[in-house]
Amino acid sequence: MRIIKKDKNPKNLEKIQERQSSQLKAEEKVDLTLSDTVEENLEKFKAFLEDSSDAVFREFKLGSQGIPCALIYIDGLVNNAVINEYILKPLMYEITLLEKTMDEAVDKNNAYEFVKESAVAIGEIKEAATLDRSMLLVMSGEVALIVEGSNKILVLNARGWPARGVSQPDTEGSIRGPKDAFTETLRVNTALLRRKCKDPNMVIKTIQLGRRSKTDVSYIYIKGITNPELIKEVEKRLNQIDVDEIMETGQIEQWIQDNYLSPFPQVQITERPDVTMSNIMEGRVAILVDHSPFALIVPSGLYQFIQSPEDYYDRWIIGSFLRAIRWVASLLAAFVPSLYIAVVTYHPGFLPTPLALAVAANRMQIPFPVFIEVFLMEITIELLRESGARLPKAIGQTIGIIGGIIIGDAAIRAGITSPSMVLLVAITAVASFIIPTYSAAIALRLIRFPLMILAATLGLYGVALGFILINIHLANLKSFGFDYMTPQSPFVPQDTRDWIMRLPRHLLWRRPISINPIDIDRMDQDSYKEGKND
Amino acid sequence: MTRKQGRLSYIQYSSLIISTMIGVIVVRLPKLAAVSAEEGAVYSTLISGVLTIVIAVAMAILGKRFHNQTIMEYSTLILGKVLGKLFGALVTFYFIIVASVVLRDFSDALKGLLLKNTPLEIIMISMLLTVVYMVTNGINSVAKVTELFLPIIILSLALVIVLSGSNFKFVNLRPTLIPNFRLIIKGIPDLVIAFQGYEIIFLVIPFLNDHKKVIPYTIIGTGIPTILYTILVAITIGVFGLETTQNLNYPTISLAEGITFPGAFAERFDIFIAVLWILAAFTTIGNSFYMSSFTTVRLFGLKHYKPFVYILTPIVYILAILPQNLMEIRRFSSITGYIGLGVSIIIVGMLFLAWISGGKRERKNA
Numbered sequence: 037m038r039i040i041k042k043d044k045n046p047k048n049l050e051k052i053q054e055r056q057s058s059q060l061k062a063e064e065k066v067d068l069t070l071s072d073t074v075e076e077n078l079e080k081f082k083a084f085l086e087d088s089s090d091a092v093f094r095e096f097k098l099g100s101q102g103i104p105c106a107l108i109y110i111d112g113l114v115n116n117a118v119i120n121e122y123i124l125k126p127l128m129y130e131i132t133l134l135e136k137t138m139d140e141a142v143d144k145n146n147a148y149e150f151v152k153e154s155a156v157a158i159g160e161i162k163e164a165a166t167l168d169r170s171m172l173l174v175m176s177g178e179v180a181l182i183v184e185g186s187n188k189i190l191v192l193n194a195r196g197w198p199a200r201g202v203s204q205p206d207t208e209g210s211i212r213g214p215k216d217a218f219t220e221t222l223r224v225n226t227a228l229l230r231r232k233c234k235d236p237n238m239v240i241k242t243i244q245l246g247r248r249s250k251t252d253v254s255y256i257y258i259k260g261i262t263n264p265e266l267i268k269e270v271e272k273r274l275n276q277i278d279v280d281e282i283m284e285t286g287q288i289e290q291w292i293q294d295n296y297l298s299p300f301p302q303v304q305i306t307e308r309p310d311v312t313m314s315n316i317m318e319g320r321v322a323i324l325v326d327h328s329p330f331a332l333i334v335p336s337g338l339y340q341f342i343q344s345p346e347d348y349y350d351r352w353i354i355g356s357f358l359r360a361i362r363w364v365a366s367l368l369a370a371f372v373p374s375l376y377i378a379v380v381t382y383h384p385g386f387l388p389t390p391l392a393l394a395v396a397a398n399r400m401q402i403p404f405p406v407f408i409e410v411f412l413m414e415i416t417i418e419l420l421r422e423s424g425a426r427l428p429k430a431i432g433q434t435i436g437i438i439g440g441i442i443i444g445d446a447a448i449r450a451g452i453t454s455p456s457m458v459l460l461v462a463i464t465a466v467a468s469f470i471i472p473t474y475s476a477a478i479a480l481r482l483i484r485f486p487l488m489i490l491a492a493t494l495g496l497y498g499v500a501l502g503f504i505l506i507n508i509h510l511a512n513l514k515s516f517g518f519d520y521m522t523p524q525s526p527f528v529p530q531d532t533r534d535w536i537m538r539l540p541r542h543l544l545w546r547r548p549i550s551i552n553p554i555d556i557d558r559m560d561q562d563s564y565k566e567g568k569n570d
Numbered sequence: 571m572t573r574k575q576g577r578l579s580y581i582q583y584s585s586l587i588i589s590t591m592i593g594v595i596v597v598r599l600p601k602l603a604a605v606s607a608e609e610g611a612v613y614s615t616l617i618s619g620v621l622t623i624v625i626a627v628a629m630a631i632l633g634k635r636f637h638n639q640t641i642m643e644y645s646t647l648i649l650g651k652v653l654g655k656l657f658g659a660l661v662t663f664y665f666i667i668v669a670s671v672v673l674r675d676f677s678d679a680l681k682g683l684l685l686k687n688t689p690l691e692i693i694m695i696s697m698l699l700t701v702v703y704m705v706t707n708g709i710n711s712v713a714k715v716t717e718l719f720l721p722i723i724i725l726s727l728a729l730v731i732v733l734s735g736s737n738f739k740f741v742n743l744r745p746t747l748i749p750n751f752r753l754i755i756k757g758i759p760d761l762v763i764a765f766q767g768y769e770i771i772f773l774v775i776p777f778l779n780d781h782k783k784v785i786p787y788t789i790i791g792t793g794i795p796t797i798l799y800t801i802l803v804a805i806t807i808g809v810f811g812l813e814t815t816q817n818l819n820y821p822t823i824s825l826a827e828g829i830t831f832p833g834a835f836a837e838r839f840d841i842f843i844a845v846l847w848i849l850a851a852f853t854t855i856g857n858s859f860y861m862s863s864f865t866t867v868r869l870f871g872l873k874h875y876k877p878f879v880y881i882l883t884p885i886v887y888i889l890a891i892l893p894q895n896l897m898e899i900r901r902f903s904s905i906t907g908y909i910g911l912g913v914s915i916i917i918v919g920m921l922f923l924a925w926i927s928g929g930k931r932e933r934k935n936a
Contacts, residue, residue, distance in 0.1 A: 383684070386841045494696065496841065497684055500848040501700055504715075508704045511714035525717040527581045 068167045072187040074104045080167050081108050081180070096124070098151070098183070099131050099142040105151075106182045113177035115196030122157040123179065123192060131155050148186035156181070160193035172250060202228070205307050207474055212349040217307045222252050222326035228309040229256060229316075237261075238316070243274060245288075249281035252326040253288065256312075261319045261547070261555045269516055270321045270334060285328045292323075292334070294514045299482050301475035302515040304336040311345050319553030335516035335551055339523070339535050341476035342366060347538045355538040362470055363536055369468035370480045370506075373410050374491035374499050376460050380406045382495030398454035407492035409453055413461045414484065416443060421465070522550035578777045580787045582713040585720040586774055586857065587626070587791030590767035592723060592798070593854025594676045597683075597847055599799055600806035600821040602764055607757020608812065612746045614757030615803045619796025621758070622765040623789060625914050629768070630788040632921045633775035637784075641772040641917070642868035648920050648927070655869075657916065662869045664909050665862035666882070668766070670889035671903045672858050673698065676851040677890070678899065683823060683844045691891070698887055701856045705863060706879050709777050712860050719849045726846035727798055730822065733829045733839075734805050743808040763907030765799070767854060768792055772917070773861055823847075859886065 066083045078093060085091035085108075094107040105127065109119070134154060135141055142150050152161065164170035164180070170189040174180050177195040202224065205217035218225045226240050237259040244250045255270055273292040282288060285305065293302045306312055312322045312331045323332040333340075342362045347355035379386045380395060387395065402409055420439035424432045443461065447453045464484070471477040483506060490498035513520035523531030528550045533539040542564035547553045578586075595602070600611075607614035636644040641661060646654030677693040685693065704715055771788060778784065806821045809828060818824050827840035863879045872878065893899045 383838075383841055386838050494688065494692070495685060496845050497680060497688075497693070497848060498696075500845050500852075501696055504700055504719075504849065504852050505703065507718050508700070508707075508711065508715050511718055512707050512711050519714070521714065521718065524721075525714040526579055527585075527717050 066167070070165065070167055070170075070187045070189065072185055074106050074182050074184045077167075077182045077189070078106050078108075081171070081174075084171065094124075096128055098127055098147060100135055101141055101143055103142065103144055103147045104184045105147075107179055108174055108182070109179040109194070110174060110177065113197050114179055114194045118158075118194040118196065119179060123181070123194065126155045126157055127151065144185035148183045148188065148190070151181070151183055152190055156190070156192060158192045158194065162191040162193075164189045164191050172244075175250070176252075199224070208306060208308050208311070208344075208472060210308075210344060210346045210349075213345050214308075214310050216309060218309060218312075218324075218329040218331060220327050220329055222254060222324055225309070225324050225329075225331070226254060226256070229313055229322075232309060232313040233258075233317070245274065245277050245279075246282040247278070247280055249283070251282040253282065254324045256316055256322045256324065257320075258316055261317070261553050262321060263319065263552045263554055266319075266321060266335070266516065266551070270323070273516075274323070282325060283327065285323070285325045285330045285332050288323060288325055289332055292332075292516075294516065298509065298513055299479040300338070300510065300513065300520070301341065301473070301479060302336065302513065302520065304333040304340050304473065305330050305475060306333065307331070308345060314345075314348070315340075317558070318547050319551055319555075335518040337515065337518070337520055337522045337550070338476075338510060341473040342471065344472040352538055352540045356536075359538055360536060362472070365467040365470040366476075366480055369464055369471070369477070370483055371487065371499065371503070372460060372464050372467070373414055373484055374487035374502065375496075376457075377406050377410055377488055378491040378496045378499050381492065395454075395456050398456050401451045402454055403451070407488065409457055410460075410488060411485075413443070413447075413453055413457055414464070414488070416447075417461055417465050418481070518551055523548075526550075577779050578709065578713050578774065579779060580783060582717055583774055583778055583784075584787045584791040584794075585716050586713055586770055587768055587788065588794050589716045589720050589723065589850070589853035590770045590857040591765060591792065591795040591854075592727070592850050593767060594672055594679060594851045595764050596727065596799075596802070596850060597679055597820040597822045597844075599764055600803050600815050600825075601818055603757060603761060603803045604807065604812055604815040604821075606760035608753050609746050609748070610750050610753035610755075610757055611807060611812070611815075612743075612800060612804045613749055614754045614761055616796070616800045617754060618758050618761035618765055619792070619800060621762055622768060623792045623796060625918060626768040626771055626788050626792045627785055628918045628921050629771045629914070630775070630784050632917060632924060633772045634781050634784050635924060637775055637778070637781045640776050640864075640868055642865060644924075645920065648923050658865070658869045660909075661913060662862065662865040664906065664913055665769075665858060665865050666886060667889065667902075667906045668910065669855065669858040669862045670886045671899070671906050672851075672855050673886065674890040674893060674899055675903060676855060678896065679820065680844075680848070680851075683820065684841070694887060694890060697852070697855060698859075698883060700852065701859050702879060702883055704856050705860045706876050708875065709774070709860070709864075712857060716853050716857070719853055722846060723850045723853070724794070724798070726843060727802070727850075730826050730829070730843055731798075731801055731805050734809055734825050737828050738805060738808040740808065742811040743804060745812065746804075746807055759911075760904070760907075762911060763904065765792075765795065766907060766910050767857070769910065769914070770857055770861055773864055862886070 066080045068080075070077055070080070074095070078095070081091075082093065090111045092107070092109050092111050096105055096107075097103065098105045107119070107123065131142065131151075152163075162173065162178075164173060165188050170180050170191055173191045177197060179192045179194050181190040181192055183190065199221045200219050202216050202219055204215045208217075216228060218228065222242075229240075230238070235258060238256065239259055240254050240256050242252050242254045245253045253274060255267075255274065257267055270292075274288070277288070277291045279287075279291075289301075289303045289305065290296065295302065304315070307330050309331075312333060315333045316322050320333050320335065323334070325332075342359065344358070344362070347359050349355075350358070380399075384392050384396070399406075404412070416439075420435060420443075424435050424439075427435060443458055448455055448458065468477050468481050471480065483502075487499060487502040490502045492498075494501065510521050511519075511525050519526060522528055523535055530546055531548050531550050534544055534548070538544075542559070542561070545559045545561050546556050547558050549556065599615075603611040603615050632644075633641075636647070639647075642658045645657045645661075648654070649657055673694060676697065677690050680693055681688065681690055704711055768791070775781070775784060802822065806825055807815050809825060810818065810821065815821050823840045823844055826843035827838065829839045859882070863875070863882050866882060867875050867878050893902050
């Protein structure tokens with residue numbers, strides 16, 4: 037039980053010293069090896085848990101000879117019915133019947149083996165030889181059974197805690213495709229994935245991260261598809277994490293990403309099991325964290341953030357069209373405000389004359405320069421969006437209406453902004469909401485602001501410079517060592533089939549080569565033609 | 571993980587050549603051709619392009635032969651230590667000058683096209699800083715950024731050419747179609763200089779994954795600009811006529827200005843093209859700057875590359891700001907061009923030296 041304690045809070049130094057002198061910490065007081073008497077072992081557990089009201093210590097006597105035993109569990113994490121019916125009942129009552137039929141009394145020497153082999157009616161049983169291990173299992177919701185005469189502890193699985201059921205995805209809606217989303221329980225999430233793929237080569241490995249929180253973190257891949265180097269890299273990066281607590285996938289993401297200075301997400305986040313599964317099938321690795329309804333997918337390229345599962349479920353023409361619209365939208369979301377500033381301020385001649393005149397007439401009443409006007413409106417939209425996201429749904433609608441009136445009408449009448457400006461802000465906002473991944477959309481909204489400053493100072497040249505800078509940044513960005521801008525840079529012709537366009541299914545017979553899977557082919561190329569000839 | 575640092579694909583190799591060649595000059599290439607070769611403009615451009623391909627292929631053969639070394643190392647091998655170092659210094663000097671000339675040329679053109687009231691210094695510094703950002707991350711960064719921009723550059727150029735088709739009058743082009751050898755040859759020196767940029771070949775070859783198909787990809791890399799340039803010159807003369815082309819400052823932009831497509835959102839297509847031209851100029855400036863810092867590092871045999879980028883930045887800036895007016899810039903750039911031609915010819919000479927000496931070695935081994 038290593039706990040991070042390098043720097044103590046200087047304000048509480050006195051309390052720390054006092055504590056150190058008067059009472060030893062539990063882990064220092066107690067020898068972590070187990071003894072073979074119930075009493076001593078129980079004391080060791082109690083040293084840690086005596087102050088906690090949800091810890092249950094249940095002592096009882098086993099069989100005709102009355103061998104002392106004890107159950108330790110955390111109330112609320114276990115299923116009480118299971119404990120009563122399948123642990124306590126066999127041990128306290130049915131075991132005496134067993135003794136009678138077998139004509140053999142259970143004594144101290146064979147009690148542990150007997151209990152393990154014949155008495156307890158529980159599917160998953162583990163043996164723990166140290167206090168450390170059994171304590172961890174108890175804290176994660178299992179039941180520890182101490183039997184006199186053994187220096188091992190039986191750990192019985194009777195987990196059961198309040199959990200949310202599987203529901204529809206909140207942030208990644210789709211019209212076609214499965215409607216289930218991950219929940220907060222890791223085991224449910226892995227089950228959702230197992231249900232989608234019955235290949236025994238799909239490996240779900242679990243490690244515990246966080247010195248205090250001991251959160252279960254699973255990484256999932258398919259042996260024989262995923263590149264072993266990638267798996268090694270994932271393991272390396274996950275094992276490097278050494279913190280007190282892990283609460284959410286977002287924390288893991290920030291530990292394992294390649295560039296923490298970039299506004300762009302380098303790890304894909306999804307709450308959809310189907311998206312996760314298809315990415316695993318492509319040769320990527322998914323990371324699930326207990327208590328988090330999101331999966332991380334590595335490595336990921338920019339193009340993945342523009343994809344939606346529907347691109348694959350719909351027919352290819354529709355899928356390609358939708359995807360192309362999203363690419364256009366992502367460009368609009370990032371560049372429209374700065375282009376407007378640059379054109380209106382520096383190059384009004386760029387617009388057709390009637391439009392240029394209309395814009396100028398609109399702007400007659402406005403007291404601010406274009407940059408300030410755009411900036412004000414963009415900030416307003418961000419305010420509205422953020423408040424809408426945080427508020428309860430019922431009030432959120434009110435905000436929508438108020439915002440609509442403020443932006444649409446009142447601001448124009450008050451002479452703060454022009455109608456063309458409102459149109460522009462609306463286009464930007466709608467465009468940014470089209471992008472399926474929230475983290476990517478917010479990155480694009482963010483880079484808008486520096487671009488606006490560039491446009492205000494250098495006009496279209498500034499916008500072009502901004503475009504160049506973003507591209508340099510993206511070209512150098514990596515996700516788990518793989519290039520972020522694949523398949524365009526470095527150019528991988530094969531992968532462009534599933535990039536801006538989503539070509540027909542039978543043409544996508546290869547997994548993305550840019551992430552270097554071991555098994556490249558994912559379909560029998562001839563099967564399509566054969567099926568048609570029949 | 572998939573690609574080691576400093577390992578480039580053939581596609582990246584070709585796109586580096588193309589993007590370095592298509593650059594600042596593309597906006598005034600038709601004028602250059604019309605002024606220097608007059609009636610021979612189209613043929614002269616084509617022949618200069620073919621000459622460029624020949625020189626580039628010669629360089630590629632040499633580079634393939636010494637594919638583990640850059641020009642800076644194998645020049646000492648072929649020419650001997652002193653001469654080789656001198657040659658290396660000349661190459662380095664040439665690239666530094668090229669980088670600053672291209673930067674200055676770009677800034678002047680941009681000021682004329684888009685930002686009439688912005689000080690030249692601001693344009694130059696902002697462009698230089700952007701370039702430095704790309705170059706500090708090494709050849710891979712340069713190659714990948716090039717790959718991102720190249721489709722945009724080629725598409726926009728192709729768009730100008732295709733959309734100008736409606737303004738094209740064959741009568742204007744006809745006089746240039748009768749071959750006049752005197753004029754064609756007269757235009758070649760100036761136009762060969764316009765094609766420069768292919769020198770990047772002998773710096774990039776050592777970074778390639780594989781060397782077997784270097785020569786076809788060199789031909790692709792130099793061939794695409796040759797074709798585009800020739801068509802561009804022909805179209806421009808076809809639209810404006812020879813004399814007008816001679817008098818336009820930026821004929822390519824004027825070409826775009828003439829484009830109208832019905833119901834278009836943008837009235838002035840030329841501004842759009844000018845913005846896309848910034849990308850083309852950026853790749854050229856960036857690649858030239860990369861070449862100059864790379865050769866400098868190799869000349870002094872240093873291990874660390876990044877600090878030199880920062881040291882070179884002010885030098886390039888000062889060299890670029892030195893010329894006082896357009897005349898000086900043109901003179902400056904044509905002098906650089908001739909140096910470049912000289913360097914290229916020396917390289918071709920070296921090729922034959924290497925050929926002979928290599929042949930000897932082979933005979934000895936046999």
